[in-house]
Amino acid sequence: MAKMTMVQALNLALTQEMAEDDRVIVLGEDVGRDGGVFRVTDGLFETYGESRALDTPLGEAGIVGMAIGMAIYGLRPVAEIQFSGFIYQAFHQIEQHAARIRWRSRGRFNVPMVIRAPFAAGVRALEHHSESREAYFAHTPGLKMVIPSGPRNARALLVSAIRDPDPVVFFEPKSIYRAFREEVPEDEEVMEIGKSVIAREGQDLTLISYGAMMRPTLAAADRLTEEDGVQAEVIDLLTLSPLDDTLFTTSVRKTGRAVIVHEAHRSFGPGAEIASRIMERSFWTLEAPIKRVTGYDVVVPFFAREQAYLPDVERVLSAARETLRA
Amino acid sequence: MPREVIEIPSTIEYLTILDQDGGADPALEPELSDEFLLSLHRWMLLGRRFDERMLRLQRQGRIGTFAPVMGQEAANVGAAAALRQSDWMVVAFREAAGELMRGRTMEDLLLYYGGYNEGGTIPEGVNNLPTSIPVGSQALHAVGLAWGIKYRGKDDVAMVFFGDGATSQGDFHEALNFAGVYKVPTVFVCQNNQWAISVPRSRQTAALTLAQKGLAHGVPGIQVDGNDVLAVYVAAREAIERARAGEGATLIEAVTYRMSVHTTADDPKRYRTDEEVEVWRQRDPINRFQIYLRTKGLLDDEKLAGLEEDIDQQIREAVERAEKTMSEPVxxxxxxxxxxxxxxxxxxxxxxxxxxxxxxxxx
Incomplete structure (x- = not known):
């Protein structure tokens, strides 16, 4: 097994799926000759040619709208939106069509497409390059919303997303594109979309997170063990829609305490839904109010202040300790 | 030489074959079989009569809101008739006459407008996409279908319908642009019916024609008399031939008129005059074509009466079937x-x- 960054792991998924299946077409701005601005599609143009690593004109609605037609035709387009902050120019195509074509046509047509987009903060970028607006997509019936947290699960989930018969919005936490490496098997590996995993076992408290926030969350769990003698269980959601509520509600029934960590805004964010599911399914075992550690309800500030916006180990620790004291 | 002229294609052809009295320009009249001409007429007339029936059903509260085709039967049927079975038809919401010709059923349309998702079904083997309501958004799907056709080395085409209002949307321009860049077999059919609900064509764009909007994207355009089914058919056939030959997309502007309401929720008296409607009633696409067929000896009062009866029966049966479904508990x-x-x-x-x-x- 090779040690890979998330960028390399995503590239491996694309390279292998394109080799397996000539229906898989990668398209987007700069994904061809340039290999993508983050190099996720590096080498695809050379290996598979310009018709399968397709540079598009600069128009997000065009990319997604055309990919919908390609998917209806029977291809498996993987559309890249260069930054999730520009996905709004295609939002109508996603909401009005990608999410509904199966439903509208009563199953006659389906849209097996993936929309990949780097998202979230932490890379000292310009405005519109730091948001976490996964809730828009998780809120929309007919879509799937997947967010990996490391190289290995990114690769396995992207393979599953490409093979999925329905549209998958695949948000890649760009702050960890190259932040660390993991062993990624050369042989095929898939992970089921709609299933969360236990990233760390424990019985005193449940920490629920996903994407780049898994790192501070896991670091906080380690500190709780070292400094407080507390064993936190950490759930990595991996898919926001359909949400696997069995795993985290079962965990909370065991621990009685839950802290949800995400960098998306708090109001109407994923944490609100997760907390509701806990209330619906695990209320009687709760020992303390559910806490949320999230981005604030402000536009993500320019990068001089972005670290203050982002949840970090200290904020997770403090919420966890409050929960434990209750 | 600080200033020079860059030559760009800057003319738009206008095509009409039938005059207002149903006479055909002998230089332009296409050679079509009697059977084909009669089928164009049949589908146009079916579209008109089905529209009329739907309007009555809506007024009686038996179905919901819908967008009548009335006046645009030639634009619908002329374009759709140029497609073959394996081609794709991508519609908006004012193409019922053309959709029926391609194999969508009246029963499904009635159920669709009766509020039943079941009516959105497209029969297997019919390459039509379902009704698309967000204006102009479907144009990109036709480009994606056409991209797939080209990728697979087929010579099918994807034809997309939209109205004059859609030409103000970004998706329309992105679709033309992508189609131009990838040189894919897409046929864009703009049914310019002069009104986007209450906003007239003159307030939609300052451009002289809608057909010219393809030019900046490297997509040739043609304007046709949209109430002349022969002209629409000939323009569509030429665009399809270009597309099949690998020469890329075409934008057809069919100049027509929405003789009825935008949808059944609309009152056109608020924004246009009866006089204007009357002018266009004189150009009714079905009347014009009937005169042509009579002149050719293909239609007379007796044949027309028989056809009307036949169509009426067909519609009655479809309404009965749909109403039976709608009368059962949902x-x-x-x-x-x-x-x-x-x-x-x-x-x-x-x-x-x-x-x-x-x-x-x-x-």
Whole structure:
């Protein structure tokens, strides 16, 4: 097994799926000759040619709208939106069509497409390059919303997303594109979309997170063990829609305490839904109010202040300790 | 030489074959079989009569809001008739006459406008996309279908319909641009019916024609008399031939008129005059074509009466079938169908929640 960054792991998924299946077409701005601005599609143009690593004109609605037609035709387009902050120019195509074509046509047509987009903060970028607006997509019936947290699960989930018969919005936490490496098997590996995993076992408290926030969350769990003698269980959601509520509600029934960590805004964010599911399914075992550690309800500030916006180990620790004291 | 002239294609051809009295320009008249000419007429007339029936059903509260085709039958049928079975037809919401010709059923359309998702079905083997309501958005799907056709080395085409209002949308321009860049077999059919609800064509764009909007994207355009089914057919056939030959997309502007309401929720008296409507009534695409057919000896009063009777019977049967379905108790649980290839626990739970609520109501 090779040690890979998330960028390399995503590239491996694309390279292998394109080799397996000539229906898989990668398209987007700069994904061809340039290999993508983050190099996720590096080498695809050379290996598979310009018709399968397709540079598009600069128009997000065009990319997604055309990919919908390609998917209806029977291809498996993987559309890249260069930054999730520009996905709004295609939002109508996603909401009005990608999410509904199966439903509208009563199953006659389906849209097996993936929309990949780097998202979230932490890379000292310009405005519109730091948001976490996964809730828009998780809120929309007919879509799937997947967010990996490391190289290995990114690769396995992207393979599953490409093979999925329905549209998958695949948000890649760009702050960890190259932040660390993991062993990624050369042989095929898939992970089921709609299933969360236990990233760390424990019985005193449940920490629920996903994407780049898994790192501070896991670091906080380690500190709780070292400094407080507390064993936190950490759930990595991996898919926001359909949400696997069995795993985290079962965990909370065991621990009685839950802290949800995400960098998306708090109001109407994923944490609100997760907390509701806990209330619906695990209320009687709760020992303390559910806490949320999230981005604030402000536009993500320019990068001089972005670290203050982002949840970090200290904020997770403090919420966890409050929960434990209750 | 600080200033020089760059030559760009800057003319738009206008095509009309039938005059207002149904006479054909002998230089332009296409050679078409009697059978084909009569089928154009049949589908146009069916479209008109079906529209009229739907309007009555809507006024009686038996179906919901819909967008009548009335006046645009030639634009609908002329373009759709140039397609073959394996081609794709991508519609907006004012193409019922053309859709019926391609194999969507009247029963499904009635159910669709009666509020039943079941009516959105497209029969297997019919390459039509379902009704697309967000204006102009479907143009990109036709480009994607055409891209797939080209990728697979087929010589089919994807034809997309939209109105004059759609030409103000970004998606329309992105679609033309992408189609131009990839040189894909897309045929863009703009049914310029002069009105986007209450906004006239003159307030939609300062451009002289809508057909010229393709030029900046490297897509040739042609304007046709949209109330002349022969002209629409010939323009569509030429565009399809270009597309099949690998020469890329064409934008056809069919100049026509929405003789009825935008939708049944609209009152055109608020924004246009009866005089204007009357001018266009004189150019009725069906009347014009009937005169042409009579001149050719293909139609007379007796044949027309027989055809009317036949169409009436067909519509009556479709209405009966649709109304039978609509008279039966509706199954609300159908709303959970076809969201994804498979169902998921939250949907299973919510479906059960509704089923329980329904059975509580019954008991």
């Amino acid at each position: 199954d609300p649980l159908v709303m959970f169908d076809h969201l994804y290839a498979e169902s998921y626990p939250h949907l299973v739970d919510q479906r059960r929640e509704l089923a329980d609520a329904l059975s509580d109501k019954e008991s």
